Amino acid sequence: MFANVPEASHPAGLARLEAFIPHAGADYARGRNHDLGPEGDNAVSALSPWLRHRLLLEETAIDAAIAAHGLDGAEKFIQEVCWRTYWKGYLERRPVHWHDYRAACDEAHGQVAKDRRLAADLRTALDGDTDIDAFNFWVNELRETGYLHNHARMWFASIWVFTLELPWALGADFFLRHLLDGDPASNTLSWRWVAGLHTPGKPYIARSSNINKYTQGRFNPGYRINTQVEAPEGVERPPVGPSPLAVDWQATPTTGLLITEDDLLPESLFGEGDWPLVIAVQSTDWRSSGPVAARVRDFAHAGLADALARNPGARAIGPIDLASADGLTAVREAATAAGVDRLLTPYVPTGPTADAMAALDPVLAADGIERQAVPRDWDVLHWPASTHGFFRFWKAARPMIMERAGSGSLSRGG
Ligand SMILES: Cc1cc2nc3c(=O)[nH]c(=O)nc-3n(C[C@H](O)[C@H](O)[C@H](O)COP(=O)(O)OP(=O)(O)OC[C@H]3O[C@@H](n4cnc5c(N)ncnc54)[C@H](O)[C@@H]3O)c2cc1C
Numbered sequence: 308m309f310a311n312v313p314e315a316s317h318p319a320g321l322a323r324l325e326a327f328i329p330h331a332g333a334d335y336a337r338g339r340n341h342d343l344g345p346e347g348d349n350a351v352s353a354l355s356p357w358l359r360h361r362l363l364l365e366e367t368a369i370d371a372a373i374a375a376h377g378l379d380g381a382e383k384f385i386q387e388v389c390w391r392t393y394w395k396g397y398l399e400r401r402p403v404h405w406h407d408y409r410a411a412c413d414e415a416h417g418q419v420a421k422d423r424r425l426a427a428d429l430r431t432a433l434d435g436d437t438d439i440d441a442f443n444f445w446v447n448e449l450r451e452t453g454y455l456h457n458h459a460r461m462w463f464a465s466i467w468v469f470t471l472e473l474p475w476a477l478g479a480d481f482f483l484r485h486l487l488d489g490d491p492a493s494n495t496l497s498w499r500w501v502a503g504l505h506t507p508g509k510p511y512i513a514r515s516s517n518i519n520k521y522t523q524g525r526f527n528p529g530y531r532i533n534t535q536v537e538a539p540e541g542v543e544r545p546p547v548g549p550s551p552l553a554v555d556w557q558a559t560p561t562t563g564l565l566i567t568e569d570d571l572l573p574e575s576l577f578g579e580g581d582w583p584l585v586i587a588v589q590s591t592d593w594r595s596s597g598p599v600a601a602r603v604r605d606f607a608h609a610g611l612a613d614a615l616a617r618n619p620g621a622r623a624i625g626p627i628d629l630a631s632a633d634g635l636t637a638v639r640e641a642a643t644a645a646g647v648d649r650l651l652t653p654y655v656p657t658g659p660t661a662d663a664m665a666a667l668d669p670v671l672a673a674d675g676i677e678r679q680a681v682p683r684d685w686d687v688l689h690w691p692a693s694t695h696g697f698f699r700f701w702k703a704a705r706p707m708i709m710e711r712a713g714s715g716s717l718s719r720g721g
Pocket residue numbers: 339351352353354355356358359387388389390391392394455456457458460461464482483486488489490491493494495497498501
């Protein structure tokens with residue numbers, strides 16, 4: 308899908324949205340499950356790298372789809388964008404799944420270090436050298452483009468867990484290190500869903516006939532795929548925690564702006580501030596203890612630079628790499644030098660950037676600098692419904708989206 312690293316800017320996200328919107332109705336509903344390969348004329352939008360970094364907002368994509376096709380006409384596309392919102396809310400309210408995933412990665416690395424056969428099987432999979440040509444193709448496609456079609460992600464994860472019998476967390480880690488849209492919520496929870504850890508008794512089982520049909524005959528792995536799968540037992544159901552509430556914020560002359568790669572449109576939240584200091588911080592390497600692909604880091608870096616350019620301040624600093632030895636103290640020193648005692652930032656949801664913020668906060672506090680996170684209305688409104696399955700979420704989200712679109716008056720078509 309992306310032969311070169313796509314442009315990580317707000318205008319580039321808007322341009323891709325504009326090009327896609329004529330196809331967000333019936334074309335998308337009809338063709339979205341087909342993966343025609345990186346060179347193919349796919350019906351999906353490939354908007355995820357921009358949506359993931361909030362170089363494009365969910366509501367911008369949804370509003371544009373409704374304006375062109377009506378809510379009914381673009382319902383499939385809108386639902387898919389809402390899957391993103393749903394997963395974000397779901398993880399935010401159960402951050403334990405993120406922390407358990409990180410622990411599962413560490414545990415799996417420990418197993419690999421002790422078990423030569425497992426280490427060899429993992430290497431074979433990561434090299435795209437298995438006896439399943441479809442799987443090998445997707446390994447290389449992901450490495451070379453930073454993108455996989457949703458259906459390919461489902462088949463890949465299912466084969467990883469149930470045929471290659473590799474630890475699911477290491478597959479999720481491979482995705483998170485290579486996907487331009489690598490997202491702690493969508494990725495961790497989708498892998499859990501495939502592995503049968505999300506909906507008890509319902510793992511996702513990839514089948515050759517389905518792969519053959521939806522790749523239009525490009526692949527037919529036949530008997531090589533294991534379909535005799537037993538659902539894991541004893542799936543945990545952690546209690547549901549709170550959802551972030553709206554925050555009253557005010558910028559004073561000593562309030563700076565902190566931009567993270569989780570929200571690269573701060574001006575749409577805070578307006579054009581008269582900032583004494585704007586700092587952009589990069590947390591891409593916090594995604595994993597393993598190496599993150601250069602194109603993933605480059606995309607986030609360019610997005611941060613774009614956000615810095617859109618949000619001028621008396622001083623502009625960054626992007627500062629928070630994984631570098633002096634990254635955290637560099638932020639504190641910049642804030643102190645600019646006389647800033649508070650850094651406003653768009654709310655950072657559970658995941659690697661929030662982990663980096665948890666390390667940054669005490670460093671800032673040592674110099675009396677506070678970080679204040681402000682959630683977006685979209686998240687405050689929708690995340691409370693991320694309590695059970697997606698369809699319950701959608702039941703709550705649809706009327707709110709209708710209301711947004713003007714009491715459903717835009718709806719046309721079916
Ligand atoms: C194992 C696995 C891992 C995944 N990891 C990620 C990830 O790290 N980051 C990520 O953004 N998505 C992830 N997804 C969800 C989905 O595959 C991608 O969002 C989608 O393929 C992106 O391509 P697109 O922009 O062309 O999607 P489109 O079909 O054009 O959808 C439009 C937008 O809706 C959202 N969306 C669509 N489908 C989903 C979905 N199932 N879950 C959540 N959001 C969705 C995305 O923001 C996407 O850009 C994963 C799915 C699976 C099965």
